[in-house]
Amino acid sequence: MRYTEExxxxxxxxxxxxxxxxEHAAEQLGDVVFVELPEVEAVVGKGDEVCVIESVKxxxxxxxxxDGEIVEINEVLVDNPGLVNEDPLGDAWFFKMKLDDLSVLDxxxxxxxxxxxxx
Amino acid sequence: xxxxxxxxxxxxxxxxxxxKMVPFAGYEMPVQYPMGVMAEHLHxxxxxxxxxxxxxxQVILRGPDAALALERLVPVDVAGLAEGRQRYAMFTNAEGxxxxxxxxxxxxxxxxxxxxxxxxxxxxxHLRAQLPQLDITxxxxxxxxxxxxxxAEAALAAxxxxxxxxxxxxxxxxxxxxxxxxVSRSGxxxxxxxxxxxxxxxxxxxxxxxxxxxxxxxxGLGARDSLRLEAGLCLYGHDxxxxxxxxxxxxxxxxxxxxxxxxxxEGGFPGAAFILQELAEGPLACRVGLxxxxxxxxxxxxxxxxxxxxxxxxxxxTSGGFSPSLGAPIAMGYVPTISAEPGTRLxxxxxxxxxxxxxxxxxxxxxxxxx
Numbered sequence: 001m002r003y004t005e006e007x008x009x010x011x012x013x014x015x016x017x018x019x020x021x022x023e024h025a026a027e028q029l030g031d032v033v034f035v036e037l038p039e040v041e042a043v044v045g046k047g048d049e050v051c052v053i054e055s056v057k058x059x060x061x062x063x064x065x066x067d068g069e070i071v072e073i074n075e076v077l078v079d080n081p082g083l084v085n086e087d088p089l090g091d092a093w094f095f096k097m098k099l100d101d102l103s104v105l106d107x108x109x110x111x112x113x114x115x116x117x118x119x
Numbered sequence: 120x121x122x123x124x125x126x127x128x129x130x131x132x133x134x135x136x137x138x139k140m141v142p143f144a145g146y147e148m149p150v151q152y153p154m155g156v157m158a159e160h161l162h163x164x165x166x167x168x169x170x171x172x173x174x175x176x177q178v179i180l181r182g183p184d185a186a187l188a189l190e191r192l193v194p195v196d197v198a199g200l201a202e203g204r205q206r207y208a209m210f211t212n213a214e215g216x217x218x219x220x221x222x223x224x225x226x227x228x229x230x231x232x233x234x235x236x237x238x239x240x241x242x243x244x245h246l247r248a249q250l251p252q253l254d255i256t257x258x259x260x261x262x263x264x265x266x267x268x269x270x271a272e273a274a275l276a277a278x279x280x281x282x283x284x285x286x287x288x289x290x291x292x293x294x295x296x297x298x299x300x301x302v303s304r305s306g307x308x309x310x311x312x313x314x315x316x317x318x319x320x321x322x323x324x325x326x327x328x329x330x331x332x333x334x335x336x337x338x339g340l341g342a343r344d345s346l347r348l349e350a351g352l353c354l355y356g357h358d359x360x361x362x363x364x365x366x367x368x369x370x371x372x373x374x375x376x377x378x379x380x381x382x383x384x385e386g387g388f389p390g391a392a393f394i395l396q397e398l399a400e401g402p403l404a405c406r407v408g409l410x411x412x413x414x415x416x417x418x419x420x421x422x423x424x425x426x427x428x429x430x431x432x433x434x435x436x437t438s439g440g441f442s443p444s445l446g447a448p449i450a451m452g453y454v455p456t457i458s459a460e461p462g463t464r465l466x467x468x469x470x471x472x473x474x475x476x477x478x479x480x481x482x483x484x485x486x487x488x489x490x
Contacts, residue, residue, distance in 0.1 A: 030341070031157035033441040034414045034448070052470065054416050056156040056441050057341055078414070 002105045003114035004065045009089065010105060016071055016096045017105070021053075021062065024118055026088040030055040032081045037073040038095060044070060051094050053084065066104050068097040127173035128262045128322040136337050144236035146174040149339040156341035160443040163308060163346055167270035168338035169329050172307075173262040176239030177316060180230040180246070182253035187384075189223065189230060192249055194365060194388045196375035200225045205288045205303050207373050209365055210245060215390030215397070216361035217368070218245065220353065224290045224303065231290075231301070233263070233314070235355045261301075262322035266329060267312030267338075267346070269487065274332035275302070275313050278325070282313065287488040295325065307343065309350025309486040348449060349442050351408060351482030357419055358406060358437040358451055364394055367402035367453065369481070374398065404434060407459050408481040409450040409467070413474055416441050416448040417467040423452060424466045427473050433458055433465060442483060449483050450476070 002010045007025035011018045026032070036052040044050055044064040051062035073095045077083060083092040109117060124147045133140060138149030149171065151159060162168055180189060186197040195208040202225045210218040219238035224231040234242045239257070246255045266275055276283040279293040285304040293300050301316035317325045329335050344354070353359045359368045366374075377383045380395055388394075411417050421436040439450030454465070461480050466473035 030151065031155055031443075033157075034416060036415065052415075054441070056160075056345060056443070057150075059416070059418065081414075 001111055002108035003111065003117075004108060005117065006063055006065070008062065008065050010065055010108065012102065012105065013096070015102075016098050017066070017068070017102070018093045018096050019062075019065060020093040021084065021088055022114070023088050026085050026092075029053065029060065029084070030057050032084040035077040035081045035084065035094075037075070037078065038070045040070055040073055042070045044068065044097075053081075062094060064097070065108075066097065066099055068099040070095050071098045072096040125174075127171055128319040129171045129173060129326055132323050132326055133171065133337075138337070138339060141340075143340060144174055146236065148174060149337070151339040151341045152337050154336060156339070156345065157443045159336065159338045159342035160345050162334075162336045163268045163310065163338055163342060164444055165269070166334035166336070167266060167268035167274050167312075167332075168308075168342070169326060169335055170265040170267065170338050170343055171262070171326070172265050172314070173322065174236035175263055176232075176234040176236065176242060177258040177261055177263060178232040178234060178239075178243060178246070179256045179258060180232065180250075180253050181228070181256070185230050185253055186225070188250045188253055190378070190384060191387060192245070192389065193223070194374045194378050194391065194394055195223065196377040196384075197223055197225075197230070198384065199375065199377055202227050203290050205290050205305055207370075209359070209370065209373065210242065211365070211388055211390045211394065212361055213389050214361075215364040215393035217355070217359045217363060217365060218242070218361060220355050220359060222303070222305065226290065226292075226301075237356060258316075260319050261316050262319050264315045264317060264322070264326060264329070265306050265312065266315065266335070267306045267308040267310045269311065270334050271310070271312040272489070274329055274335045275315070277332050278328055285313075287311075287490045295321075300325070304489065307350075307352055308346035309352070309482055309484060310346075311487050311489045345440055345443060348438050348440060348451065349444055349482065349484045350486055351451065353406075354438055363406075363453070364390070364397055364402070366394060366397035367405050369406045371398060402456055404453045405456050405459050406437070406451055406453055406481075407461075408479040408483060409436065409439070409452055409465075409476050410479050411448040411450065411467060411474060411476045414448065415469050415474060417450045417469060417474070417476060421450070421452075421467045421469060423454060423476070424468065424473055425458065427466050427475075430466075436467065444484050451481070454478070
């Protein structure tokens with residue numbers, strides 16, 4: 001698992017990367033009540049706003065952590081946004097991306113580095 | 120300039136209870152506790168919730184004919200307010216806009232006002248400038264708690280049994296362990312409940328005694344906002360402000376007969392000519408309830424259109440979010456009165472997309488006041 005400063009996690013599954021948000025992010029957001037997912041086959045650049053996530057309190061975005069193509073989205077979240085709070089690291093993944101070059105993950109934080117980042 | 124956040128007498132209790140503290144109106148306030156906004160909201164609706172609202176201003180007005188004097192600043196019948204009763208009011212400006220909304224209590228030899236935290240300095244300056252003959256005192260040595268929900272009566276009556284006999288908008292002074300609690304049967308959630316003004320030295324003891332009662336949970340500002348939105352209640356600075364008048368805001372019920380045309384003390388408040396005209400002719404725009412059709416919340420600032428594309432910009436959302444009780448997004452906003460019929464379909468622009476939304480009656484959930 002790799003982590004970004006935007007509190008996303010990335011997990012490699014074969015030749016795709018699964019993306020979700022960390023427990024810390026889910027806790028900070030509070031009760032998630034709405035999730036808007038990207039289109040499958042969308043080609044996105046690092047930093048693009050690809051998902052909208054709204055809690056009772058506020059709206060925020062999930063940014064594409066890397067360049068790539070969206071190959072699958074977790075539509076369960078649309079009907080059950082609260083899953084983001086229940087299982088952020090597992091069932092509540094947001095989307096899967098195909099990357100040209102998986103080695104970009106090597107520059108991202110490891111779990112220990114992310115824990116240090118959270119302080 | 121260094122911005123120092125103030126703390127209420129319950130700050131230490133909030134921290135001990137694990138609250139997430141945020142800056143709000145110049146205070147460090149609990150936005151939520153570990154239970155979370157959604158569960159806190161539902162807990163208040165099902166049982167009882169305890170809120171710290173000590174950031175709000177508590178003001179005493181004393182002097183000859185204080186009630187008549189205050190009527191010069193509010194379109195409300197204060198002189199007719201019986202002792203031991205409370206009433207909703209608003210300070211208006213010369214254009215008929217709203218400077219703040221407040222609660223006014225007749226406590227016999229004086230009036231007791233509760234005003235919004237963000238407005239309290241301006242309110243007190245306004246009172247002193249306009250009513251120099253009155254003695255105006257901000258109470259800085261009292262905290263304010265709110266206990267709301269169907270279990271509120273039982274919980275508070277366990278401490279002070281007499282409160283069970285109070286009805287909505289009654290106010291009483293009750294003794295708790297030698298300390299005077301000023302209790303009103305009122306609140307900001309649409310639930311039955313109480314607001315309790317307590318000496319600051321006793322605030323934590325009273326709060327802990329209430330939290331010790333079965334099914335009383337501490338509730339943060341996050342749920343306070345979603346609860347008042349479901350109840351269709353205005354939040355100053357959002358749903359009402361200096362540019363909205365009481366009539367278009369749907370607050371005409373707060374303007375009693377005595378202050379209207381033909382009443383015993385007609386007009387005589389700032390903006391009276393305009394407000395009385397709005398009452399007679401009906402407002403051009405009015406505050407409405409809004410039910411978005413999808414799951415996407417329509418937040419404050421969402422623009423409302425009368426067509427899915429093209430068309431006219433009718434107005435906007437002034438408060439919006441998610442209703443835990445309904446499990447769906449809800450909002451309030453202003454639209455022209457001719458487009459305000461419940462059932463009318465509009466489109467709210469969310470992140471560049473126009474999503475359907477239907478005008479509905481307020482409140483979203485019937486209130487359960489003990490009248």
